[in-house]
Amino acid sequence: MRIEDYALIGDTQSAALIGMDGSIDWLCLPRFDSPSCFSRLLGDEHNGFWRLAAAERDRATRRAYVEDSLVLATDWETSTGTARVVDFMPPRSGNPDLVRIVEGLSGAVEMTTEIRIRFDYGRIVPWARRIGGHLHAVGGPDSVWVHSPICLEGGDYRHEATFTVAAGERVPFVFTWHPSHRPQPERIDPLRELGLTVAVWREWISRCGYRGPWRDAVVRSLITLKALTYSPTGGIIAAPTTSLPEHLGGVRNWDYRYCWLRDAAMALDALLRCGYVEEADAWRVWLLRAIAGRPEDHQIMYGVAGERRLPETTLDWLSGYEGSRPVRIGNGAAGQFQLDVYGQVVNALYRARKQGMPPDDYTWSLVMKGAEFLEHNWDRPDEGLWEVRGPRRHFVHSKIMAWLALDRVTRGAAELGRTGPFDRWSALRDRIHAQVCDKGYDPERNTFTQSYGSRELDAALLRIPIVGFLPPDDPRVIGTVEAIERELMTDGLVLRYPLAEDNPVDGLPGGEGAFLACSFWLAEARAMIGRHDDAVELFERLIALSNDVGLLAEEYDPRTGRQLGNFPQAFSHVHLIHTAQALSGARTSAPPAPAVARTRTSAR
Structure with missing residues (x-):
C-alpha cells in the first residue's frame, strides 16, 4: 500500500492503520508509543497484519468515515453482492479493543480473513491456542484475545477463515489486548459499542x-x-x-x-x-x-x-x-x-x-x-x-x-x-x-x-x-x-x-x-x-x-x-x-x- 492508501482508527490512546486492501498493518498497544503487534507497514507479512476483505478483490471499492466520526466503513462490491467492513476502536474503559464488523448489504459475498499477531514490532511470534472457541495469543508481557462466531483455523503461525455474509447479516470480530499477567478481560458487545462510538465522535465534533x-x-x-x-x-x-x-x-x-x-x-x-x-x-x-x-x-x-x-x-x-x-x-x-x-x-x-x-x-x-x-x-x-x-x-x-x-x-x-x-x-x-x-x-x-x-x-x-x-x-x-x-x-x-x-x-x-x-x-x-x-x-x-x-x-x-x-x-x-x-x-x-x-x- 502507498502511505495515502491507509486510513486511521483509534481510541485516543492508540491507533491503527488500515489499508485499501482491508489489512491492518500497524497497531501499537496499549499506547501510541508501545511496541506494535501488527508491523507489516515497516516490514512484510511475517511481521504481523490482519486482513479482512472480499475473497475476489484485492482492493476495496470505496471507503469513508461514518458521519463525522473515526469509524471507518469500507465497501466491497463483488459479482455476487456487496459487503461492508466497519472498523473502529471504542472509547476505552479498561483494556483496548479493536472491532471489525462485516455487514451484508446485498446478495451474498464470500469474505476471507487472515491474522498474524506478532509482538515487539514484529519480532515475537506468540503462543496461540483456542480457548472456549476463541483465539488467545500470548508472548512475554502481551496477551490478545480474538472473539468471533467465525472459527479461525491455525497453521504456519497464522490464523485464517473463509465465510459468506448475506444481505442483512452482521459478523463481528473483536481484538482485545491486555497484560499477559492479568486475567481474561470482560467481553464487549461490538454492536452496542459501534453506536456508542459514533455518538461520542458526533457529540465532540458538534x-x-x-x-x-x-x-x-x-x-x-x-x-x-x-x-x-x-x-x-x-x-x-x-x-x-x-x-x-x-x-x-x-x-x-x-x-x-x-x-x-x-x-x-x-x-x-x-x-x-x-x-x-x-x-x-x-x-x-x-x-x-x-x-x-x-x-x-x-x-x-x-x-x-x-x-x-x-x-x-x-x-x-x-x-x-x-x-x-x-x-x-x-x-x-x-x-x-x-x-x-x-x-x-x-x-x-x-x-x-x-x-x-x-x-x-x-x-x-x-x-x-x-x-x-x-x-x-x-x-x-x-x-x-x-x-x-x-x-x-x-x-x-x-x-x-x-x-x-x-x-x-x-x-x-x-x-x-x-x-x-x-x-x-x-x-x-x-x-x-x-x-x-x-x-x-x-x-x-x-x-x-x-x-x-x-x-x-x-x-x-x-x-x-x-x-x-x-x-x-x-x-x-x-x-x-x-x-x-x-x-x-x-x-x-x-x-x-x-x-x-x-x-x-x-x-x-x-x-x-x-x-x-x-x-x-x-x-x-x-x-x-x-x-x-x-x-x-x-x-x-x-x-x-x-x-x-x-x-x-x-x-x-x-x-x-x-x-x-x-x-x-x-x-x-x-x-x-x-x-x-x-x-x-x-x-x-x-x-x-x-x-x-x-x-x-x-x-x-
Missing part, C-alpha cells in the same frame, strides 16, 4: 466553532488531532507511526509517536480557535507537568505521559517501508537545543489566555522562568526548527521565536498587571529584533535567510508576518515570500530548505518531499500580503492532496504523486486548520508588532 467554506477538511483535521491526543494526560503526538520515510529508500526515517512542544503548542491554538477549550486546557496541564523543573532542562519533546528519556535505537529485523532503513524507535532529537520552542510555548499560553482560558500563578511562574532562561541563552546557536543533525547555527527563525517569547511575556505582564524586570526584557526584545534585521537579512536579494551569514532560504521565514515580527506590508516580508516562491518551490509546493547531496543542510544524505505545513504557511502568508486569490488557489490544491478519507502525511512528492513521511501528521492538519481560519476570516490577526518592528533602518 462543538466545532468553525463555520467557513472548508468545513469538511477542518472537521476531519480536528478529528485527527483529537485521535492523536493521549486522553489520560492531554499530550498530543506528532503522528501514530515511526519510520515512514521522507524519501523512499532513504534514511530520513524518524519516530513521531511523541509530543513535540512546538507541534502541540500550535495544535492548542487551532483547537482553541475552533472552540475546544477543554482539550486545550488538558494540554496546558500536560505541558506544565512535562516541563516542570529547571528551564535549562526543558526538552523539545516528551513521551505521552511526560517521559523525558526517549533513547533512539534501530530495529534491524524490519526491512523498512519500501526498503527505507533504518527503522527507528525513540528519537535522539529529544536532546537537542532548539531555541524556538520557548517562543512557541509562551505564545501558545498567551493566545490561550486571550481566547478565554483563565490565567493562573503557576503557569505564569513557569513563563517567567522561561523568559529568564532566554535572557541568558537567546544568543546561543541551536539545531533549529528542523532538528538538523549537523552543526548548530544561529537560525533566524529561532531568534525570531526568542523575540516572540519576550514580546508575549512583556505584553502579558502589562495586561495582567504583573511586576518583574519587564523594562529590561522589553529592551532585549528590541535588541533581538534589530539583530535579526541586521544579520539575518540579505539586502541584495531583499530576503531574510536561514541563518546568520547564510545565503540559504528557509520556509520557516514565512512565519515572520504570521507571528507579528514584521507587518505583512513590509517590503522585507514581501521580498522573503517572493524569494521562497522562486527558490524553495517544486511544482507549486514548498520545500523546508534547499537540499544538496554534496552539502546537506541537515547533515543527512538524500532528498525529501515538499513539506505540507510549509505550503500551508505560504498560503497564509500570501493572504496576509494581499494575494488572497493566490492563497486560496494553493490552499485548495493542498486540500486536494488529502487521501480519500481526508488525511495528510508530513510531505508530498510531486514527482511521484505520493505522500511521504509519518502519517497522519498532526503538523499538516494543524496548519490546514489555521489556514482555513485565516482565509475564511474566522481567525483573528496576529498581535501588532512593536514600533521598532515597523521602522526600516537606514541601511536597508
Whole structure:
C-alpha cells in the first residue's frame, strides 16, 4: 500500500492503520508509543497484519468515515453482492479493543480473513491456542484475545477463515489486548459499542466553532488531532507511526509517536480557535507537568505521559517501508537545543489566555522562568526548527521565536498587571529584533535567510508576518515570500530548505518531499500580503492532496504523486486548520508588532 492508501482508527490512546486492501498493518498497544503487534507497514507479512476483505478483490471499492466520526466503513462490491467492513476502536474503559464488523448489504459475498499477531514490532511470534472457541495469543508481557462466531483455523503461525455474509447479516470480530499477567478481560458487545462510538465522535465534533467554506477538511483535521491526543494526560503526538520515510529508500526515517512542544503548542491554538477549550486546557496541564523543573532542562519533546528519556535505537529485523532503513524507535532529537520552542510555548499560553482560558500563578511562574532562561541563552546557536543533525547555527527563525517569547511575556505582564524586570526584557526584545534585521537579512536579494551569514532560504521565514515580527506590508516580508516562491518551490509546493547531496543542510544524505505545513504557511502568508486569490488557489490544491478519507502525511512528492513521511501528521492538519481560519476570516490577526518592528533602518 502507498502511505495515502491507509486510513486511521483509534481510541485516543492508540491507533491503527488500515489499508485499501482491508489489512491492518500497524497497531501499537496499549499506547501510541508501545511496541506494535501488527508491523507489516515497516516490514512484510511475517511481521504481523490482519486482513479482512472480499475473497475476489484485492482492493476495496470505496471507503469513508461514518458521519463525522473515526469509524471507518469500507465497501466491497463483488459479482455476487456487496459487503461492508466497519472498523473502529471504542472509547476505552479498561483494556483496548479493536472491532471489525462485516455487514451484508446485498446478495451474498464470500469474505476471507487472515491474522498474524506478532509482538515487539514484529519480532515475537506468540503462543496461540483456542480457548472456549476463541483465539488467545500470548508472548512475554502481551496477551490478545480474538472473539468471533467465525472459527479461525491455525497453521504456519497464522490464523485464517473463509465465510459468506448475506444481505442483512452482521459478523463481528473483536481484538482485545491486555497484560499477559492479568486475567481474561470482560467481553464487549461490538454492536452496542459501534453506536456508542459514533455518538461520542458526533457529540465532540458538534462543538466545532468553525463555520467557513472548508468545513469538511477542518472537521476531519480536528478529528485527527483529537485521535492523536493521549486522553489520560492531554499530550498530543506528532503522528501514530515511526519510520515512514521522507524519501523512499532513504534514511530520513524518524519516530513521531511523541509530543513535540512546538507541534502541540500550535495544535492548542487551532483547537482553541475552533472552540475546544477543554482539550486545550488538558494540554496546558500536560505541558506544565512535562516541563516542570529547571528551564535549562526543558526538552523539545516528551513521551505521552511526560517521559523525558526517549533513547533512539534501530530495529534491524524490519526491512523498512519500501526498503527505507533504518527503522527507528525513540528519537535522539529529544536532546537537542532548539531555541524556538520557548517562543512557541509562551505564545501558545498567551493566545490561550486571550481566547478565554483563565490565567493562573503557576503557569505564569513557569513563563517567567522561561523568559529568564532566554535572557541568558537567546544568543546561543541551536539545531533549529528542523532538528538538523549537523552543526548548530544561529537560525533566524529561532531568534525570531526568542523575540516572540519576550514580546508575549512583556505584553502579558502589562495586561495582567504583573511586576518583574519587564523594562529590561522589553529592551532585549528590541535588541533581538534589530539583530535579526541586521544579520539575518540579505539586502541584495531583499530576503531574510536561514541563518546568520547564510545565503540559504528557509520556509520557516514565512512565519515572520504570521507571528507579528514584521507587518505583512513590509517590503522585507514581501521580498522573503517572493524569494521562497522562486527558490524553495517544486511544482507549486514548498520545500523546508534547499537540499544538496554534496552539502546537506541537515547533515543527512538524500532528498525529501515538499513539506505540507510549509505550503500551508505560504498560503497564509500570501493572504496576509494581499494575494488572497493566490492563497486560496494553493490552499485548495493542498486540500486536494488529502487521501480519500481526508488525511495528510508530513510531505508530498510531486514527482511521484505520493505522500511521504509519518502519517497522519498532526503538523499538516494543524496548519490546514489555521489556514482555513485565516482565509475564511474566522481567525483573528496576529498581535501588532512593536514600533521598532515597523521602522526600516537606514541601511536597508
